Amino acid sequence: MFGYYILIGAIGLVSWAVSNQLKRKFETYSKVQLRNGMSGAEIAEKMLADHGIRDVEVISTPGRLTDHYNPKNKTVNLSEGVYNQRNAAAAAVAAHECGHAVQHAKAYSWLQMRSTLVPVVSVSSGMSQWLIIGGLILGGAAGLGLGWWVAVAGVAMMGFATLFSFITLPVEYDASNRALAWLKNKNMLSQEEYAGSEDALKWAARTYLVAAIGSLATLLYWALQVFGGSRD
Numbered sequence: 001m002f003g004y005y006i007l008i009g010a011i012g013l014v015s016w017a018v019s020n021q022l023k024r025k026f027e028t029y030s031k032v033q034l035r036n037g038m039s040g041a042e043i044a045e046k047m048l049a050d051h052g053i054r055d056v057e058v059i060s061t062p063g064r065l066t067d068h069y070n071p072k073n074k075t076v077n078l079s080e081g082v083y084n085q086r087n088a089a090a091a092a093v094a095a096h097e098c099g100h101a102v103q104h105a106k107a108y109s110w111l112q113m114r115s116t117l118v119p120v121v122s123v124s125s126g127m128s129q130w131l132i133i134g135g136l137i138l139g140g141a142a143g144l145g146l147g148w149w150v151a152v153a154g155v156a157m158m159g160f161a162t163l164f165s166f167i168t169l170p171v172e173y174d175a176s177n178r179a180l181a182w183l184k185n186k187n188m189l190s191q192e193e194y195a196g197s198e199d200a201l202k203w204a205a206r207t208y209l210v211a212a213i214g215s216l217a218t219l220l221y222w223a224l225q226v227f228g229g230s231r232d
Contacts, residue, residue: 007221011214018210022203026065029089029196030081036188040082040090047098047182048076056101060084067093069100071115076101088189092197095183096204099175110170121164124157131157132222151226155219162219165212172208176201 038046044058056074060083061067067079076097082090103111135151180198183189189197 007217011210011217015207015210015214018203018206022200022207025200025203026089029092029200030085030087032088032193032196034086034088034091034193035190037086038091038188039084039086040078040094041084043091043188044076044078044094044098046186046188047095047179048101050182050186051098051102051105053101053105056098058083067097069097069104071100071104071111074101074104088193088196089200091183091189091193092179092200093204095179095197096175096201098182099178100171102178103171103175108171108174110167110174114164114167114171117160117164117167121161125161128154128157128161129222130154132226136225148226155223155226158219158222162212162215165208165215168208169205169212172205176205 041058041060048054048056048058056076058076058078060080061077063079064081065079066077067082068077069075070077076094078094078097082093100111131154132151133154135147135149135154138147138150180194180201183194183197
């Protein structure tokens with residue numbers, strides 16, 4: 001168990017460092033004002049229009065870095081700052097979220113797989129670790145059949161969450177690539193503005209990478225606790 005806390009602490013430290021760097025990047029590029037004077041909302045609406053997407057609404061949502069695309073009601077949800085601001089960071093985020101809308105419109109396979117897993121992960125992720133711990137307490141690793149199977153069920157649920165985090169990677173990277181390609185091909189940004197948007201999206205993607213690695217490391221640790229013991 002002590003090793004687990006060391007692992008979680010190390011992953012948490014890396015996650016904190018990447019998250020802080022991401023915030024600093026966005027603060028920096030929020031000061032790079034767009035020469036075209038367009039707000040994040042206007043950037044999003046134009047990208048959707050240029051891709052022939054007419055059934056997606058761009059709306060403002062409360063909070064900071066709460067930006068997301070909702071495939072259920074087809075809305076690009078931009079945080080208040082991104083929705084209203086006219087800078088490189090806002091352009092990057094707005095275009096990225098529209099990248100997800102383009103994925104949805106084109107039936108991008110990785111997005112479809114992630115959407116399929118959402119209901120499973122939303123139920124299993126919160127209880128997987130408790131099932132594993134409960135199973136081990138019942139004596140699963142020591143050979144008590146019921147406890148072992150409870151722990152195995154927990155590992156399986158955690159496996160779905162880990163799979164989800166890795167499927168998220170191509171979805172996020174592809175959305176950023178679509179966003180940057182559109183920003184560049186349509187000459188939406190100056191060279192300085194584009195460089196800032198590209199850097200901001202790279203750091204945003206790294207948060208998902210760290211999360212995926214952390215999820216895999218946690219899964220491997222608990223799997224070793226369950227399957228590393230003897231079972232009579």
